[in-house]
Amino acid sequence: MQKFWISLVFSAVAVTVSAQSLTVASMDSIAYVNSHSxxxxxxxxxxxxTSNASKDYQVIxxxxxxxxxxxxxxxxxxxxxPVWTNQSQGSVTVGAGATANDFSGYAYVRDSSANGQDTIxxxxxxxxxxxxxxxxPVVYAFNRYVSTPEAAPAALRLFPVPARAGQRIYGLPQxxxxxxxxxxxxxxxxxxxxxxxxSVPAPAARGIWMAQVQLPSGIQTMKISVY
Numbered sequence: 769m770q771k772f773w774i775s776l777v778f779s780a781v782a783v784t785v786s787a788q789s790l791t792v793a794s795m796d797s798i799a800y801v802n803s804h805s806x807x808x809x810x811x812x813x814x815x816x817x818t819s820n821a822s823k824d825y826q827v828i829x830x831x832x833x834x835x836x837x838x839x840x841x842x843x844x845x846x847x848x849x850p851v852w853t854n855q856s857q858g859s860v861t862v863g864a865g866a867t868a869n870d871f872s873g874y875a876y877v878r879d880s881s882a883n884g885q886d887t888i889x890x891x892x893x894x895x896x897x898x899x900x901x902x903x904x905p906v907v908y909a910f911n912r913y914v915s916t917p918e919a920a921p922a923a924l925r926l927f928p929v930p931a932r933a934g935q936r937i938y939g940l941p942q943x944x945x946x947x948x949x950x951x952x953x954x955x956x957x958x959x960x961x962x963x964x965x966x967s968v969p970a971p972a973a974r975g976i977w978m979a980q981v982q983l984p985s986g987i988q989t990m991k992i993s994v995y
Contacts, residue, residue, distance in 0.1 A: 789819040790892055790902040793867045797907065799875070803882035804912035811906045812987070813871040815892055817862040824859040824895040827871060830903065833886030838908050840876040841888060844989055847954045848978050857954075859895050872987050875908040885909040924981060930993035931970040937992070940966040943983060950978040970994050 793814040801809035817823055827845040832838055842850050846858035862868045873888060887907050894900035926939040940947070944962040949971045951957055957977075960968045971977050974994050981988045 788897075788900040789817055789823055789894060790815045790825070790862075790900075791818055792816075792902070792904060795904060795906070798885075798909055799873070799906060800909045800911070801875075801877060802912060803877045803910040806877055808874050808876045809908040809910065810988075811873045811908070812869070813873070813890070813904055813906070814867050814869045815862065815871070815902065816867045817864060820864050822861060822863045822866075823900075824861050825868075825892050826859045826895055827856045828891045828893060829854045829888060830891045831887075831889040833888065835884060835886045837882060837884055837910055838875040838886045838888055841874060841908075843871070843873045843890065844980060844987065845871055847956060848950050848980065848989060849954055853954070870987060872989060873906055874989070877910060882910040883912065924988055924990055926979070926990070926992065930995050933970060933974055933994050934972050935970055936963075936967040937970050938965065938967045940968065940981065941983070942966065945982040947982070948980040950980060952976055952978075 793816040795813040796811040799809040799811035801807075815825075827843065829843060832841065840851060842848060845856045846860050847856065849856060860868055860870050871890070873890065875888070885907055887905050889903055889905045892902045892904070924939065926937050928937070931937050940962050944966065946959055946961050947968045948959045949957045952975065957971055957973070962968055970992065971994055977992045977994055979990050979992050981990070
């Protein structure tokens with residue numbers, strides 16, 4: 769009987785066993801950032817729908833660690849959600865056998881002396897069946913001496929920034945597909961295709977905007993000031 773309960777516990781926490789229709793295709797199990805020169809730790813998770821039907825999934829931030837290192841965090845799924853929002857308001861449709869690269873999680877460096885690590889638990893939930901879910905823990909590690917992993921994607925460098933409302937912004941890589949502009953309330957204003965010269969038009973309204981850049985390797989997100 770004791771062996772049975774131990775086995776049951778391990779089955780409950782295993783990432784792939786608890787999911788009926790989703791598996792992790794790829795992920796950053798540990799998101800490193802140099803807390804002296806970096807701004808935030810970034811983690812990407814790609815999930816695959818292994819069922820034979822298209823399904824809609826929401827993301828819920830189930831738990832945040834207790835050390836305080838990841839108190840300032842947010843995540844992006846269908847939209848980007850601030851630290852005080854634990855569940856996506858919308859969902860992402862993942863076709864049968866398809867892989868979604870829409871998820872990214874972020875934890876800001878609190879100060880230049882931050883050192884240590886903590887975990888955030890994200891759960892992908894089938895909108896039509898709450899028992900069909902996949903929980904994925906991500907460790908965010910802060911160290912002022914850590915080097916940037918070689919596999920980490922290069923940071924985007926767009927110009928001119930700040931940008932004038934409506935003008936084109938340049939600097940996106942050739943393999944960038946599209947940019948989704950999200951306002952400070954998490955609302956999607958527009959999704960625009962990236963031109964051959966690596967440019968997109970800035971939002972027409974002034975303010976602070978989140979640029980969600982779709983790349984073949986996943987999504988990179990950055991803030992853009994528009995005046």
